[in-house]
Amino acid sequence: MLEEKPTSIGQIIWRSVIGLFLAVLVLMLIVTFLPGDLENNLIDQITGRMSTTAGSVGDRSIQMDYFNSARKDCYYRYQDYAPQLAGNEEMLSNCAYETIRTVYIANELAESYGYQVSDLAIKRELSRQARELYKQSSTQAGYGEEDIRSAEEIYKNILRADPMHFRTEKATALSLFDSFLRAEYYKTSSDQAVQKEAENTKISLRLVSINDSDLTTLVESTLVISDEDAKKEYDKETKAGNTPKDPEGKPLSFEARKNILISKMRLEKKNRAVEDMKSSLKAKREKGASLDELALELKEKPITVSNLSIQDLSAITSNGQTYRLTQDTVFLQDLSGLGFGSNKVGGPYKSNDKLIFVEFTDLKIPESKAVAETVEPKLDESRMLFSFFLEMNQSLGKENPLYRNLRVEAQ
Secondary structure, eight states: OOOOOOOSHHHHHHHHHHHHHHHHHHHHHHHHTSOHHHHHHHHHHHHTSSOSSOEEETTEEEOHHHHHHHHHHHHHHHHHHOGGGTTOHHHHHHHHHHHHHHHHHHHHHHHHHTOOOOHHHHHHHHHHHHHHHHHHHHHSTTOOGGGOOOHHHHHHHHHHHSOHHHHHHHHHHHHIIIIIIOOOOEEOHHHHHHHHHHHHOEEEEEEEEEEHHHHHHHHHHHOOOOHHHHHHHHHHHHHTTOSOBOTTSOBOOHHHHHHHHHHHHHHHHHHHHHHHHHHHHHHHHHTTOOHHHHHHHHTOOOEEEEEEOTGGGGSEEETTEEEOGGGSHHHHHHHHHTOSSSOOEEEEEEETTEEEEEEEEEEEOOOOOOOOTTSOOEEOOSSHHHHHHHHHHHHHHHHSOEEEOOOOOOO
16 A cells, blocks of 8 residues: 655655654664774764764875775784784874874985886786785685685775775885885995095094982972962962861861972972973073083083093993983984083983983094095995985974874773
């Protein structure tokens, strides 16, 4: 029996309300049975709180299919090397974002060089994989002819698994250094003379260092919270009705709250005071403060290190402490720009948890002797080029901040 069409306005309105109610109910059921992070992301997209992209690196958006391919890539890497982490959504998300940032930055470098892995090269590799998989399945026992997929079908399935732009950019990033930049480089006689001079150059420094925890302790000792400051805070919380009550329901007295309020205020001011201290030290150094003056303020004794080679600067050891000055790229700039023996101070430089100021005291460059042009060029087997490559990646990383749109709760 055919259903009669609604004829009255009342029937039309009633059926429209019922249809809307059922649609909302179905949507609620879908959202209810989604995993927590997917539910939050779906709600964010429906309400407009989140973009349809996964985020951005610099001014470039991360498309969802690109993010999902990076996440899948991370999943298989964890399966091979750390299976216990393959199911951790937070780890997979972090890995995917960092992988994308690395790929984007490497491709920015590759574009400036005019280097790229072509779509054709990718398709040829996928075709090779498809033929290999077909060969394996066709020769294994237990498979009937109807169970064996053709090489063309296998190829199409592999091709559809990831977007082509992710494949090409990932392949470009992975091959940029080893396949393109890392070429044989021969040092001329002049190059060898400069290298020998650099290896025999000796540097002397004075430095003063303080780690983050000691700096925090130093700042805390100068924080004075008076009873008057605590009383103002007490009056403020009492006026807002936030003062805890005693068993009789009355607000606790100021004397009962004073120590707690002082501790709270000191904690709130501590981090800000640490940053203010760092800014103050930097400002004094820029105005010409000596290393001894900075050391006095930090309550630390300057350390003198002499006759260091350039390589030694990556890990200076003194009194059981290690100072890795080359971790901060600004140090290398100051090394050549501030001048030695002028009592000028550079810093603060960041080395792990240490804050370091350095006075460049002496530079001894050996007398260079002319190298005969007949000296044969020598193959450079050092990793100098790779160091430059890492430095370029690091610099571009600072210029391309990572922004995330997807929310994944820690597990």
